[in-house]
Amino acid sequence: MYSIYWMSNFLIIFLIFIFSTSALDKAINFKKSIVTLSNFGIKKNYAQIALVFLLVVEFYIAISLKLMGVTLINLLFITIFFSTVSVVIFINIKNGKKNISCGCGGILENDNLSYSIIIRNIIFILISLCLYDKELDISNAHLIIIFIVIASIGLINLSIKNLKNFKKNMIKVIEKLQ
Template identity: 25%
Template structure:
């Protein structure tokens, strides 16, 4: 079982890293995509996307660190449930030609029941990493190094948000 847990942890970590980075590298693409869902008031969309991207980056690191595993697993499950709810909501409304807005390795595919099933499989993968022990997890100086990188990322994101606020005030 440990090899399955390892596989799920690494795969999910890479997946969340790619989607989290994509939210910052293609920020305005995600703003447009999220607006089309019509679930979040327009004034909060940029903050929500920055928060989602930050949480996805946290999950990508946390799934590989023993002391962060539980919180990262919970965050991953909550994010995936939120994303899945939004897709199901749009499917039930009959929305056409709406992409998932996932980005990263998943890409930006049109929402279908297959994308909802994919999220269900991802949730099961997180549950596997959350439930079963992983002896391989990093316990050395690496968590300190990674947490430093996370703090730098969060600081950079905060500075970007301030920059976005200044741009909005100019308009």
């Protein structure tokens, strides 16, 4: 019984981490995220509005999962979110647009669209269904440590991505100066 309790807490923390790092990455790279949404066929003006909406939804889900666990409202938001994203990815794959970023952000970022992203999203929905009506209880110190480790890995991953982008931009600047 304890292992099921531990596993459900870990999965809720994992979902919180997924949504918070995704939103954080989109917020940090706001202009790049607008370009990514534009690559999906969304006009730039609408892409900005869509991005703000996505950020609000992702932060809301992360915070509400932390505060309330997987409630019916959270389950609906998660299901609608991942279903909508999957439909958009499916349409773009069918239209031959595979060589664009998925726009997921965070640790989920992928430079090419594929059906594996859709399968991953379905798995997240199924995980959420399994966790329905479970509250997060981080009274145990080991769960807090696990969250800190996962968060640290995610932040290191974001830092590495930003350093790579910084390096590319510096090379471009140097080339222009020569």
